[in-house]
Amino acid sequence: MANASPENEHLKTPLYDLHVAHGARMVPFAGYDMPVQYPAGIITEHKHTRAAAGLFDVSHMGQAILRGDDVAASFEKLVPGDIAGLEVGRMRYTLLLNDNGGIRDDLMATRIEENGVFALFLVVNAACKDADFAHIADALAGEAELERLDDRALLALQGPRAEEALAGFAPACRDLVFLEGGEMNVDGVSAFVTRSGYTGEDGFEISLPADRAAEIAEKLLALEAVEPIGLGARDSLRLEAGLCLYGHDIDETTTPVEADLTWTIGKRRRGSTDFPGAATILDQIAKGTARKRVGLTPQGRAPVREGAPIRDTNGEAIGQVTSGGFAPTLDRPIAMGYVASGHAAPGQALDIELRGRSVAAEAAAMPFVEPNYKRS
Amino acid sequence: MAERKYSEDHEWVEVDGESGVIGISDYAQEQLGDVVFVELPEIGKVFDQRDEAAVVESVKAAAEVYTPVSGEVIEVNEELNNDPSLVNTDAFGEGWFVKLKLTDPTELDDLMDEETYTTFVKGLS
Numbered sequence: 227m228a229n230a231s232p233e234n235e236h237l238k239t240p241l242y243d244l245h246v247a248h249g250a251r252m253v254p255f256a257g258y259d260m261p262v263q264y265p266a267g268i269i270t271e272h273k274h275t276r277a278a279a280g281l282f283d284v285s286h287m288g289q290a291i292l293r294g295d296d297v298a299a300s301f302e303k304l305v306p307g308d309i310a311g312l313e314v315g316r317m318r319y320t321l322l323l324n325d326n327g328g329i330r331d332d333l334m335a336t337r338i339e340e341n342g343v344f345a346l347f348l349v350v351n352a353a354c355k356d357a358d359f360a361h362i363a364d365a366l367a368g369e370a371e372l373e374r375l376d377d378r379a380l381l382a383l384q385g386p387r388a389e390e391a392l393a394g395f396a397p398a399c400r401d402l403v404f405l406e407g408g409e410m411n412v413d414g415v416s417a418f419v420t421r422s423g424y425t426g427e428d429g430f431e432i433s434l435p436a437d438r439a440a441e442i443a444e445k446l447l448a449l450e451a452v453e454p455i456g457l458g459a460r461d462s463l464r465l466e467a468g469l470c471l472y473g474h475d476i477d478e479t480t481t482p483v484e485a486d487l488t489w490t491i492g493k494r495r496r497g498s499t500d501f502p503g504a505a506t507i508l509d510q511i512a513k514g515t516a517r518k519r520v521g522l523t524p525q526g527r528a529p530v531r532e533g534a535p536i537r538d539t540n541g542e543a544i545g546q547v548t549s550g551g552f553a554p555t556l557d558r559p560i561a562m563g564y565v566a567s568g569h570a571a572p573g574q575a576l577d578i579e580l581r582g583r584s585v586a587a588e589a590a591a592m593p594f595v596e597p598n599y600k601r602s
Numbered sequence: 603m604a605e606r607k608y609s610e611d612h613e614w615v616e617v618d619g620e621s622g623v624i625g626i627s628d629y630a631q632e633q634l635g636d637v638v639f640v641e642l643p644e645i646g647k648v649f650d651q652r653d654e655a656a657v658v659e660s661v662k663a664a665a666e667v668y669t670p671v672s673g674e675v676i677e678v679n680e681e682l683n684n685d686p687s688l689v690n691t692d693a694f695g696e697g698w699f700v701k702l703k704l705t706d707p708t709e710l711d712d713l714m715d716e717e718t719y720t721t722f723v724k725g726l727s
Contacts, residue, residue, distance in 0.1 A: 262635075267690075268661040269636040458635065458662055527686075528639045529659050552638040552661050559638075581641070581657065581664075 239285035240379045240436040241443055248447070248454050255457060256352035258286040263456040271459035272554040275425055276595075279385040280455035281446050288355025289378050289433055291338070292346040292362065294370030301335065301346055304365055306482065306501040308492030309346070312337040317405050317420055320490055321482055322350075322358060327503025327510070328478040329485065331358050332470060336407045336420060347407070347418065349380065349431070351472045379439030384429030384463075386598060387451040392419075392430055395445065399430060404599040412442055424460065426467030426597040465560060466553050468521060468592025474532055475519060475548045475562050483510035484564065486519045517545060518570040521590035522561040524578055528585065529559040535579045536565055536587075544569050547578060555595050565589060606694070607713035609652075609670040610722070614694070615702075617710065621676060624655065624669055625698040626689065629723045634660040637689040642678040643700060649673060651709050656699050658689065671709045673702030 236259045245252060250261030261283065263271060274280055294300045298310040307320030317336035321329050331354040336347040350358045363372045383392055392399045395413040399421070402408060407420030417434040434442060446452045461471070470476045476485045481503065488511060499505060524530050534547040550561035561578070569576060574589040604616045612630035615622040631637065639659040649655055655669040679698050682688060689697040714722060 262662070267636045269638075462661060527683075528641065529661075529664075531664070552659075554661075 237286070239283055240439040241283040241285060244440045244443055245283065245454070250454070250456060253457070256286055258352065260286060261454070261456040263458045264454050266453065268456070268458035268462060269552075269554045271453065271455045272462050274453045275385045275455055275459060275463055276427060276555055277385065279383055279387040279391045279429075279449075279452045280425075280459070281443060281452050282382040282384065282455050282460055283379075283443070284382050284431070285379040285436070285439065286352040287380055288348075288350040288352065288359060289375040289380060290348045290350075290359055290362075291373045291375065292348060292366075292370055293340075293343070293373070294366065297344055297346055297370050298337075300366045300370040301362075302495070302500065304362060304502065305335070306491040306495050306504075306507070307335070308494060309335060309337075311492070311494070314339050315406050315408050317407055317422060321476075321487065322361065323482075323502040323507075324478055325502050326478075327481040327506035329472070329476045329480055329482065330354065330361065330478060332472055332476060333358070334420070334422060338407075338418075347433075349433075353473060375433070377436050378433050379436045381432045381434070381439065381443055381446075382423050382425075382429060383432065383446060383452070384423045384425040384427045384455075385451075386428060388427070388429040389600075391446060391449050391451050392432075394449070395442070402430075404428070404601050413445055415442055421600065424467075424469055425463040426469070426593060426595055427463075428598050428600045462551055462554060465549055465551055465562065466555055466593065466595040467597060468562070468594060470519075470562075471549055480519070480564075481507055481510060481515070483507055484515045484517055484519065515567060517564045518567045519548075519562065519564055520570045521572075521592040521594060522547065522550070522563055522576075522578065522587050523590045523594075524559045524561065524580075524585045524587040526585060527559060528580055530561050530578045530580050530585060530587070534561075534563075536563055537577045537579070537584070538566075538569055539575050539577065541577075544576065553594060560590075560594050561587075562592070605715070607670065607710055607715060608719035608722075609668065609713055611668050613667060613670045615670045615710070615713070617704070617707070621701055621703050622671055622673065623698050623701050624667075624671070626658070626667060626693055627719070627723075628693045629726075631690045631693040631697070634658060634665055634689075636661050637686045640682040640686050640689065640699065642682065643675050645675050645678065647675045648705075649675070649702070651706075651712075659686075667699060669700070669702065670713055671702065671707075672705045674705065675700055676703050677701035
């Protein structure tokens, strides 16, 4: 899957040639050459995903299977989520934590069953995958084994017409509900398909052999409903959905409580201290935190960007923007950032610095755009 | 017929008598991607050649627009406040940014003509 050579420093996914053939502008991302947009442009690609079906290459992300005698209990040593409670085929968004309660990465974990034995299918961020997999393997050495799936690609098909598009090649996808996955053939190619994604839309992520990925992608792209979507629109879509981007909105210095991700810590897990940083996190749940991740809606049309200082209406520094851009669905700028907890309530007036001047803004609840998940 | 001249930063100026209209080239708008906002200067502002005259915000990032010539701002393209995408769809026409009263027309000699700029752009790809 990786094709690094002396003359090109960046890795390529199995869909590299496909992206170029479709006119993509390629940019470096997490060590890979990835499409930031196609000729249609970010705004068109974004709107198409919310109206029809967008196909994303996310093969740069890390895929692995974790196996062990009690793999759920083992994995729960590293994350605060309820893994033991996952039923077959169900998946969960969870967080790898460090000993300070900070976040090493966010990921999806799916319970799979191999010959009647429980295992976990993990998908982690591209920029973190080497560190994540090394951490998991080291921490669980002797009790669980991690198998990296470096020969697999990952496609995301997202939007209200995603099911219609995929069902032509994988009718079983219709039976999945949100956060459910299963093995199925996609046009005869053995794949693992989950009903999940990073856009707020209904859709699927398709894990399949790298050497069949371009072929399947082209078949999906040949459908009238499906267009190729680059990382630019992937970012604007997830921002509208209020989803975090690791390394920007969450990182090793942010706890799940500060990040407004306390919901990922299951009730059972809150009653114990058996995850990294538990003492800190439970203390924060009880007493609150100094800062909180919030949505931000600047007035006017100029986007505010990562790093922009946030001030209260008296000019006191209270935080900063961690993600910012333009929301095509809303036709306005939106952003995400951390502010002092007293200023985090939706509707709270604040000021964001942009090129030396103040832009009036408000703290806002997220998501900015309501999700369309197929829950039943 | 007004001739267009170009800077190496892909700005253009179209001179008409004592004034010139400035904008960015089609190559520049394509590099930027979808434009969502343009910050224009105030009427009366005086610029030296290569001063930052405007800022273009695309979905992903902000980019400075440097004036290819010195001058005083006498008009700005208000239409860009309503429809910043004009920069993408008509970079040489309705996507213009600013009209300046030129203070030193000899500066035009520093700039590239159409043919030279076209060759310059070809060399970039």
